[in-house]
């Protein structure tokens with residue numbers, strides 16, 4: 366494929382792995398839209414969908430973890446402390462799925478993201494996601510953006526089941542699964558510790574420092590404010 370060869374010669378990058386929060390979606394969307402939506406929806410979800418296996422299973426897990434506490438009270442306590450506990454994440458996921466399904470929720474990416482990802486995809490780059498949100502949550506986000514379902518842009522969706530984002534071994538595992546070459550893969554994230562881990566695994570790295578999120582730019586990785594800047598820094602396809 367001529368376009369892909371040109372890309373390889375120009376920047377040496379043929380694959381891009383992307384974080385979500387702070388990289389393609391504003392941190393504010395997660396904290397000011399998604400989390401409050403789930404908190405508001407959970408009482409009704411427990412009250413009306415308690416017979417569904419997934420809900421029953423999560424409630425049983427809560428009872429096993431914290432015997433004798435009302436499930437909703439425990440969920441609220443976990444949310445107050447921003448804890449990433451299995452049954453909480455499962456129930457939040459169900460609430461978000463319902464919100465996306467009814468149209469109450471739409472994922473609002475940074476405005477530069479979809480145009481850039483479409484150009485990169487059309488230019489022959491392979492794209493994949495690596496986020497601490499579950500694979501199901503990742504698919505919900507990209508399946509319900511303000512511009513519709515864009516899951517087709519991505520070859521893979523990776524979550525913490527493959528390992529933590531601050532461990533080099535996780536990036537090696539993703540590359541092995543995808544069949545990607547470390548030196549030709551670019552990892553994009555707002556978090557320096559994640560970029561350090563990816564660099565230790567041999568990936569190229571670039572930090573997204575989004576002014577609207579107040580991300581502090583580090584000094585150990587190239588820094589870009591938008592995906593257009595990333596494209597310029599790494600000679601990625603940028604013609605529509």
Ligand SMILES: [Mg+2]
Pocket residue numbers: 384385386387388554555556
């Ligand atoms: Mg992030």
